Amino acid sequence: MNLPAMILPRVYLKNIKRSFHSSQKYYVKHRNPFVRTWETLFKDVKAGLNMDTNPVYPEHADVVIVGGGFIGASAAYWLKTRAGKGLSVIVLEKDPMYTNNHKMLSHGVLTQHFSLAENIYLSQFSAEFFRNIKEHLGDNVDLQYCPIGQLLLASDKYVEKLEQNVDAQKDYGIRSKLLTIQEIQDRYPWINASDIKLGCIGTESEGVFNATELLRGYIQKSQELGANFIKSEVIGFEMEVQRDVLMEGIEPGSFQKINRLLYKTDDDEIHSLKFAACVIAAGSEATNIAKLAKIGTSKGLLKEHLPIEKREYNIYSVENAKSEMAVGLDSPFVMDTSGLWLRRNGLQNNLVCGQIPSIKQDSGYSDTEVFQASLLNRYPHLKDSEIKVVSTEVTDCNTYDDTGIIGPHPYHSNLIFATGFGRQGVQHSPGIGRAVAELVIDCQYNGIDFTRYGFDRILINEPLIETNVY
Known part of the structure; x- marks a missing residue:
C-alpha cells in the first residue's frame, strides 16, 4: 500500500459519543504463589521485543513509529489490524527491554474521572477494549483487571x-x-x-490492571501481524525542498518536505529509512526527536517547540x-x-x-x-x-497544559504526534493508537475527534485543561 507523501489536513468532525457499560465482573486468577511469581518474572522477560538475531533494516516503509511503548505499540497494532500486509509498519525502539515500563504500579489504573469529553471517550473505549482484551491481543494475555473502583x-x-x-x-x-x-x-x-x-x-x-501485560500484548500481536520492531535510536531527518509548495507564513520556494529519517543501531551503523508517514510516540524523548525536524529551532510554523518533558x-x-x-x-x-x-x-x-x-x-x-x-x-x-x-x-509531561498532543504538525503534515499524555497514556493507549491509525489510513478521525488535541493549540495559545486529571 503506497500512502501519499503528505497527510491530508484535519477534518473537523463531530464527536461520536459512546458509552460502554457492562455488568460483567472480573476476577483475578489465583495460582500457587510460587507459580504466580515465576510466571510474572517470565512474562517480564518476554515483554521485551522479539528481536531477530539477523535483523533486516528496510530502506522503505509506509509508516515508521518512533517509540515502541504503550502508545507506539498500540498504534502499530491498530495499523496492522486494519491494513494487514497492505501497510508496512516499522517501530524504532532504543530500549527493547522497556526498562522504564516494567512494574508501573501507578500507571495500570482505569478511571472515568475526567472533565474533557475526549478523555471520557478514551476511558470508555479502554473499558470496552479491556473487556474484550483476548479478542484483540490473544488468549495468552492476562490483564489481571481488578474492578476495585x-x-x-x-x-x-x-x-x-x-x-x-x-x-x-x-x-x-x-x-x-x-x-x-x-x-x-x-x-x-x-x-x-x-x-x-x-x-x-x-x-x-x-x-487496576497489569500495565506490563498490556504492553506485552500490544507488542506480541503487532509483531504477529507483521510489524517490524527494530532496536535503534533516531539521530536525524532528511528533508528536500519543494519549490512548488505554497504555504501561509512560508517564503515561496522554501518549503522543505520531510520524508526520510536516519537511525543508529547497536553496532553504530547508521541506516536511512524513507517513509510516507512518521509517528512520534517517544514519550519524554519526543521533544528531542521533534528538534531533529527543526521543530522549535527554526521560525514561522516551526518556531514553537514540542513542550514535553x-x-x-x-x-x-x-x-x-x-x-x-x-x-x-x-x-x-x-x-x-x-x-x-x-x-x-x-x-x-x-x-x-x-x-x-x-x-x-x-x-x-x-x-x-x-x-x-x-x-x-x-x-x-x-x-x-x-x-x-x-x-x-x-x-x-506536557508542560504547556498537561494534556496530550495528538495529530500532524502544521508544517510537517506527515509527522504525527502521539505524546504528552502522562500517566493517562497507559489506560488511554487503545483509543490513542486507534486514532493514529485513522489519521494515517483515513486522513481523518472516525471515532473520537481529537482535533482539539492537536499541536495547533500551542501556536494559537489555546490551552486545553483537564480539571480532573487525577
Missing part, C-alpha cells in the same frame, strides 16, 4: 469543580456517587477526612500496617486532588502509594520526608509502618 478526595478548593464534573459526566453515561465526609468516614475509617470536603467514587469501569517520581511500599485499620481487598484506589494516591497491592499484605509530580516541577517528586508527612496526614494509622521506596517511575 477509584475514590477521589477533594479539598475545599476543588469541591465545586468536582460537583460540576460529576454532573457533566452523567451526560456521557458515567456512573459515580458523591460521598459526604460522614459517608467517607463510615466506609473507610482508615482515611483522615478532616481536611476533605467531598468525595466521589465510580460505580463501574474503574479498577520527563517527570520522575518515587513509588513507595507501606508494610506492617496496623491490622485493626487494614485496607481491605475491596478497598478502592484512593486519589487526592493533591496527587497523593494509595492502594492495596493485590493479595499481598503491603500497600503501594506515591505522589504525582506537578506540571511546574522541573524534577521528580523525590523528597521522601515531605511525601511521608502528606501520607501520614491522610492515613495516620500508618505512622508505625515501614515506608520505603520500591521503584522510580518515568512519564512524559
Whole structure:
C-alpha cells in the first residue's frame, strides 16, 4: 500500500459519543504463589521485543513509529489490524527491554474521572477494549483487571469543580456517587477526612490492571501481524525542498518536505529509512526527536517547540500496617486532588502509594520526608509502618497544559504526534493508537475527534485543561 507523501489536513468532525457499560465482573486468577511469581518474572522477560538475531533494516516503509511503548505499540497494532500486509509498519525502539515500563504500579489504573469529553471517550473505549482484551491481543494475555473502583478526595478548593464534573459526566453515561465526609468516614475509617470536603467514587469501569501485560500484548500481536520492531535510536531527518509548495507564513520556494529519517543501531551503523508517514510516540524523548525536524529551532510554523518533558517520581511500599485499620481487598484506589494516591497491592499484605509530580516541577517528586508527612496526614494509622521506596517511575509531561498532543504538525503534515499524555497514556493507549491509525489510513478521525488535541493549540495559545486529571 503506497500512502501519499503528505497527510491530508484535519477534518473537523463531530464527536461520536459512546458509552460502554457492562455488568460483567472480573476476577483475578489465583495460582500457587510460587507459580504466580515465576510466571510474572517470565512474562517480564518476554515483554521485551522479539528481536531477530539477523535483523533486516528496510530502506522503505509506509509508516515508521518512533517509540515502541504503550502508545507506539498500540498504534502499530491498530495499523496492522486494519491494513494487514497492505501497510508496512516499522517501530524504532532504543530500549527493547522497556526498562522504564516494567512494574508501573501507578500507571495500570482505569478511571472515568475526567472533565474533557475526549478523555471520557478514551476511558470508555479502554473499558470496552479491556473487556474484550483476548479478542484483540490473544488468549495468552492476562490483564489481571481488578474492578476495585477509584475514590477521589477533594479539598475545599476543588469541591465545586468536582460537583460540576460529576454532573457533566452523567451526560456521557458515567456512573459515580458523591460521598459526604460522614459517608467517607463510615466506609473507610482508615482515611483522615478532616481536611476533605467531598468525595466521589465510580460505580463501574474503574479498577487496576497489569500495565506490563498490556504492553506485552500490544507488542506480541503487532509483531504477529507483521510489524517490524527494530532496536535503534533516531539521530536525524532528511528533508528536500519543494519549490512548488505554497504555504501561509512560508517564503515561496522554501518549503522543505520531510520524508526520510536516519537511525543508529547497536553496532553504530547508521541506516536511512524513507517513509510516507512518521509517528512520534517517544514519550519524554519526543521533544528531542521533534528538534531533529527543526521543530522549535527554526521560525514561522516551526518556531514553537514540542513542550514535553520527563517527570520522575518515587513509588513507595507501606508494610506492617496496623491490622485493626487494614485496607481491605475491596478497598478502592484512593486519589487526592493533591496527587497523593494509595492502594492495596493485590493479595499481598503491603500497600503501594506515591505522589504525582506537578506540571511546574522541573524534577521528580523525590523528597521522601515531605511525601511521608502528606501520607501520614491522610492515613495516620500508618505512622508505625515501614515506608520505603520500591521503584522510580518515568512519564512524559506536557508542560504547556498537561494534556496530550495528538495529530500532524502544521508544517510537517506527515509527522504525527502521539505524546504528552502522562500517566493517562497507559489506560488511554487503545483509543490513542486507534486514532493514529485513522489519521494515517483515513486522513481523518472516525471515532473520537481529537482535533482539539492537536499541536495547533500551542501556536494559537489555546490551552486545553483537564480539571480532573487525577
